[in-house]
Amino acid sequence: MKKILPYLILILISGQVLAQQVITGRVNAAGEVLGLQGVKVQAQNQAASTITDYEGNYSLTVPGGTTTLVFSIDGYQTQTVEIGNRGVVDVEMSETDNASDNQVSVGFGTQSKKEITGSVGQIDAEDIGSVPVIDLEQASQGRASGVFIQNNSGKLGEGTSVRIRGGSSLSASNQPLYVVDGIPLTSGTQSDIDPTNIASMEILKDASAAAIYGSRAANGVIIITTKTGTPGKLKIDAEYQFGISETPRTYDLYSADEYNLQLIEFTLRSISLDSEISREALEGWLETLNSGSRTLTLTGNNSANITSTTLPPFFDSLTNNTDWQDEVFRTATSHQANVNLSGGSKNHRFFTGVAYKNQEGILIGNDYERINARFNLNSNLSSALSTSLSVNYTHTLDNRLNEDQDLGSPLQAIVLPPSDRYDPNDNFNLVVRSNDYNPLTEINFSDNIARGNSVIGNLGINYQISDALSFDLQGGLDFFNQRLERRQGPETRDGSGTGLSRLTETDVLNYIGTGYFTYKNDLPGNQKFSAILGASYQLSNVETSFRRARINSISRLENLTESDTSLQAIPIPDSKSSFVSSFLRLNYSIDDKYIFQASARIDGSSKFSEDNRFGFFPAISAGWNISEEDFFDVGGSISFVKLKASYGLVGNTPEDDFLYRSNYFLINYGRETGVRLSNLSNSSLKWENTAQLDVGLELGLFNDRVTASLEYYQKNTTDLLFPVPVSLTSGFSNVLRNIGELQNTGFEFNLGSTVIQNSYFSWSTDFNISFNENKVTDIGGRQLIVGVNAFLEDQSTGVFYMRKYVGVDPFTGSALYDDGQGGTTTDWENAPRMVVGDPNPDFFGGLTNNVAYKNFKLSFLFQFVSGVDVYNATGEFLSNSGIQGLSQSADQANRWYTQGDDAPFPAHDPFQENTFPSTRWLEDGSYIRLKTATLTYDVPQSTIQNLGIRNLSFYIGGQNLFTLTDYSGYDPDVNYVDPTFGTIENNISRGIDNFTAPQARTFITGIKIGL
């Protein structure tokens, strides 16, 4: 907080009290002849305001003492102009890429920041435009309070886990609802929207903001609005960016010698020569081996009383020095380019753009390509009727890698013997340890291609029935087709012999129709009233097909007829759901001081029985702009104060369709078609409810040069959809019922400041930090355990629940575990599991700095996460004292060798087959990361003006430039998602690193031009 002190000297002086004065003027867009309509002209402290007319003219009566006017409109930079002695103030507005200076999308309309009573976060579209990542969510990391974004993997196109104010559900998705240009998506393709097409991104966090989306808003709503054109000359914006990526770090692995030493130990312990072993003896034998002899001299103090032994002949071939990390990591390049065109007349405005992105992964075999095309058109068909059309098409081509746990995944190579090598002429097989699978074989002889095509389209009609009343009708389409082609050649492990081809096709079709009335009327006495009343219908269908055959060609697989006996085709039922909703929102304010909002939504879902179909989701909120009060000292350093509070309900539905009735899926036995019961009916299944309370304080200091906000929230989920274990004699192991409660509480704090602002130098900062505490408050004493994570009463969701590793028995070298009674035990199975960590962070946030000096701009973002644990499951193989004969991380040389060794790691035991999960691999995953840094040079207007160029800039920058962390793995920003898991398992199993690829460190350079 010390940082704030320097700002305290920046005190503005208030004017004196004078008589009223009329100011007139005209507002133009910079460089345009036409006046700008709809610009809000405001006296300082909001004492009076008006809006420019069709010609851009205005007339405003301001109270005496008014010294400045504030001009603002969507899409243009807000200007504060000194009046001086003038009676006429003309202003030129210059555009901003950040389209919404003060209007914020809240769903079915916009509100000014002042009017907002709910909790709405914003991500500046400018900030995420040029970030060299694939997913929109990745670009948003650290940018908004209350939003915790974790990368699932550094492999390209693997997605992210997003939690707004903590997860509130167990069996339903905890990802937020994405609404793109009014369409709630089911396809998940928001990640693929080109960031340069985005005008604004708003995050509805509390119930009053989100309740208008009722169902599925329990996890928050992210509203994405794409750009629209502005009237005037055709504008062309283009950008090209080149990037180079590399792994942010490498493991310190065994040297060839260290591996051979471990193998000698393995060999001798296998033939019960344990008593001969010590680190010194092994080093001596290694020297013997390196000098060309396989015959080792022993002391004779062994059960067989032998004084020498000879290693097997294959040791002679273990003379290589292969750097396996070097074999699978690469320096990757990326290109991205986009061209956006916008413009239009007064009645037709368009925005259209094409973007192309081609990114190589830092692991071999991983590439991603994407093409976006967008067309947005806004038309005024008459003075009352206007339409808006937006269409986005995306094509993606992703050369994927195998799942992290699969031996064909490149990172699995790090446990291969460094003293061995592979033979490219023998299918990349290892020369000595030929049974170990080399991922290079997989990469070179298989394809794993995902092709995606998606369309998000929306057509809206707005009819202004009267000045106060308008009606909107919108139809939206969200379509996604994905084709997964997986071919493994005869040389690979799975394709062995014949080859194996698999083809999965998924079609997601989601359409929605919405109609709503908007009524807005100013009442006498500075009262404002507005209302929205509407209804919507949404239908989503997901169709999946899968076929496979033991052949080595996707096209041949496609051509196999249904009757072909070599074809394996498995029927997969569609997933289908519909929502019918009606909603109402009322806003009322007095004097802009007291603001009230009430909203209600009724949602009907096809997922529930007739009795439980409809959920009612009301919310109320109020705001008090204290700084508008007469008693408030206008002359002080505090320019704006607002208090707000809200309370409301939102809902969630189960992931599966139709659980209220029994359903039978089609199956085949032999060559006959039959049905199989997929669930027992549960007619009492109902909406999962989340009630949320939010209290917030907003502050503006020094004429809003410093803004701060603090929010506290409490989210209580009741009727939690919980898979209750039932007697297996029902044929099922559990049934979904509304049992249990879950709570999230937290604080969010934002601080923005313009530290320095003058004509040639400026420096501004944005800081956000969020604290969330998540707790399962009641599940009737039940528990769910998934691997090392658990869902337990009175604990955070997904806490780490495993045996506690407490060291090594100095006499036997065995691993010791906490026996739960103050002692230790070597019996892993009988050691009790304990809550030992939490994958949910204590707090997280980001700090953005923007510094501009003349034509140079530097912006950088630090992102941080604290109090989070990561289970480094990779260590179960990579750092396990080498018990499976795998190469190890270098620290494993510090294992126990002989009696008396005080070692951190247990002995190498050739007879132990499994590694037992324990806190041995649980680590603190906190980190601070320089997430992005960009230095931009804007070529001066004087230089480019004559060339007809609007703007031209060059930039260099980087992503994930450095990270401070104690985590020993590649990257603490990790959350491996097991594809064999369902939603419940993945909601519980979190914070796992399992040979998961790190986020790349990327250096970029680019050029932006505007014509």
Next chain:
Amino acid sequence: MTTLRKTMKLNITNRIAIIGLATVVLFGSCDNLLDIEADGTISGDVLNNTENIEQALVGAYYSLAGYADGSEGGELLGGDFVLIAELLSHQNGTELRWDSFLGGATYADFMDKDILLTNIRVESNWRRAYEVINLVNNILANIENVESTTDRARIEGEARAIRGMLYFEMARLWGPQFGEANTTEILPVLTDPITDISQIQTPTLSTVSQVYTQAENDLMAAATSLMPFGKNSTRIDYYACQGYLCRIAMQKSDFGTAETHADNIISSNEFTMTSHLDAFNNSENSTQDIFAIQQTLSNNSGDRTTGTGLPAFYSSLPESGLGAIAVFSTLLNSAFLENSPSFAASDTRGTVDATVTESTTSDQLSTAFYTNLANPLFLSPSKFQRADRVIPIIRLAEMHLSRAEAIFESNTAIIDPIALADLNAVRSNAGINTLVAGDFASSLAFYDSLVLERKREFMFEGHLLHDLKRWRSNLDDSSIIIGGFGGSKNPLDNDLILPLPQTETDTWTD
């Protein structure tokens, strides 16, 4: 003019307002918008017509066959009932090595004879068995909805047979040997359907004899219903019921009954012996299959790619398996292993191919065993090599050997010619010499020969565990053991009985 324009505007306004209002009140009449169906799913009370009930019956076969079903699996007759019994009946480290690394970790408990209450295979097979039983109970509860009496008799017969088979298989895996402790409560006998979660109750356990009685009643009723329909080589028919009834009677040492059922099959002449190797890895039933699980490439209990089903473990050929079962070659011909089949040199059931390579396919196998490619010091059995081939459950050879044993037990002093012929039917089929009464020193030597023949014929088919249990129980002979070389095991030991899964008992509220 002004008036006209105003009217027009109102009209447009009205129209749009009406459309808008209609949209807003949409939800009032929206129940039909919410009553939707998804392709590939049939919902609600579907067992109300013949076609759907027929499909449900196919569904019961589907789960009885244990078609690959991931972690929720449980392969029942399509794998686990065979595999679990086989692993329990062999001694770890002398007869078999089970390589947990090769996808078999969840089965290691059976090899170790130390079955945890939390063993996932025990749990998943238990659950799946009841899934089938529940579906069958649903069919039987709705059987009046089948229109024709002929169809009704057939469907009812097959449904009851499936239930009977499962109760018997479960009784002998989850319960003590019949006759040892018949009043022990082992598992719930459910005959009423559960369709809604409100019907789930804490089940009541039935005793060994109650479960056997249920199994017998079901199969007897099924046999009666199915008799008019004759032989059916993909479904359960009259003969399959007879086969299972024979098995039950043998397990109970009720030899008279066993002989009758075996005789019903043999004397029907519907089945003929095939050479031993021809009895396995077939695309459809061989001529000696009385009941077999049908599998195709699309629909099967799995292989190495799913990590389930018999081929995943039995085969070490890259096309289907990882070779977790590693057979010690000494097992085939050992003097010190009690249950060694002691194959004669010419016995086709004991031949070994040491020349297989990574590129060998199962269709090229012509021996009973081959080098385990994952662990070349060991062997892989040649049975159950491919996921798209039928799994024989009851073969004619079993009826011959059971009838021979049953006849012998009715008079242990003589060597009955029919019994001898039964033995020779199996022997000649395996390429070894047929025997005459004079070849046996005594009638007991003939019995020993029958026992040995069973061990040879059904090796790795999951028979040995149950045979050892009934022999040990019936003869009260402590020399009948598992293994035989250090650490041998009494087949009646409780360690060889599958426990009630902990996930089941955890849900019991009273």
